[in-house]
Amino acid sequence: LGVNTNLAPVVDLNVNPASPSIGALGRSFSAEPAVVTRHALAFMEAHHARGVACTLKHFPGHGSAAGDSHHGIADVTATWSEAELEPYRAAIDAGAADAVMVGHLFNARVDQEYPGTLSMRVIGELLRERLGFGGVVISDDMQMGAIRGFYAEEVAVERAINAGVDIL
Numbered sequence: 001l002g003v004n005t006n007l008a009p010v011v012d013l014n015v016n017p018a019s020p021s022i023g024a025l026g027r028s029f030s031a032e033p034a035v036v037t038r039h040a041l042a043f044m045e046a047h048h049a050r051g052v053a054c055t056l057k058h059f060p061g062h063g064s065a066a067g068d069s070h071h072g073i074a075d076v077t078a079t080w081s082e083a084e085l086e087p088y089r090a091a092i093d094a095g096a097a098d099a100v101m102v103g104h105l106f107n108a109r110v111d112q113e114y115p116g117t118l119s120m121r122v123i124g125e126l127l128r129e130r131l132g133f134g135g136v137v138i139s140d141d142m143q144m145g146a147i148r149g150f151y152a153e154e155v156a157v158e159r160a161i162n163a164g165v166d167i168l
Contacts, residue, residue: 003052004051004052004053005052005053005054005055005098005099006047006052006053006054006055007055007057007101007138008043008054008055008057009029009039009040009043009044009054009056009057010022010027010028010029010057010058011029011036011037011040011056011057011087011088011091012027012028012036012057012058012061012062012063012084013028013030013031013032013033013036013061013063013064013083013084013087014028014029014030014031014063015031015061015063015064015079015081015084016063016064016065016066016079017031018066019062019063019064019065019066020065020066020067020068021062021065021068021069021070021074022058022062022063022065023063028063031063033083033084033086033087033090034086036086036087037086037087037090037091040056040087040090040091041090041091041094041096044091044096044097044098045096048096053098053099054096054097054098054099055098055099055100055101055138056087056088056091056097056099056100056101057100057101057103057140058101058102058103058105058140059088059100059101059102059103059116059122059127060080060084060085060088060102060103060105060107060110060116060122060126060127061076061080061084061085061103061105062074062076062103062105063084064076064079064080064081064084065079065105066079068145069103069104069105069115069140069144069145069146070141070144070145070146071144071145071146072145072146072149073106073115073146073149073150074103074104074105074106074115074146075105075106075107075108076105076106076107077106077107077108077109080105080107080109085126085131088100088127088131088133089131092131092132092133093132097133097135098135098136099135099136099137099138099167100127100133100135100136100137100138101137101138101139101140102116102117102122102123102127102137102138102139102140102165103115103116103117103140104116104117104140104144104146104147105146106146107122110122110126114159114163115146115147117139117140117142117147117156117160117163117165118147118151118156118159118160118163119163120162120163120164122163123137123163123164123165124163124164127164128164136166136167137164137165137166137167138165138166138167138168139160139165139167139168142156142157142160142168
């Protein structure tokens with residue numbers, strides 16, 4: 001059919017089962033990094049066998065969020081943990097990560113000014129340098145409330161590109 005990329009799998013940990021855009025919608029494989037990693041790798045292996053690239057999302061982890069970035073700020077500063085990086089690290093280390101979608105997640109412990117999609121610290125330092133990801137970085141929908149409600153479109157697009165997003 002010509003499909004060559006899937007904007008999946010979701011590798012967010014189900015840290016907060018009530019998270020409005022992850023846990024409450026059943027979009028996570030598990031709260032356990034090893035379970036999420038195992039399922040994500042199997043998902044990607046099946047896609048790769050058919051020539052379809054995959055996109056890990058929502059970097060650096062949306063599963064602990066109490067807010068929904070579709071509607072506004074999703075601040076994970078107090079709830080996010082390093083464990084949420086494990087599925088990304090494992091997929092990158094296995095050479096299975098084709099692309100990573102960055103979420104519009106605000107985490108003051110990583111960047112005190114910008115949400116992930118607009119952050120050089122999240123994309124350049126955390127994803128590229130620390131985890132060693134050299135593939136394609138895709139933004140989540142730039143019209144979501146976490147971006148649209150706080151940044152002019154031109155500013156958000158420029159900031160995302162400068163932060164390291166390859167595809168908006």
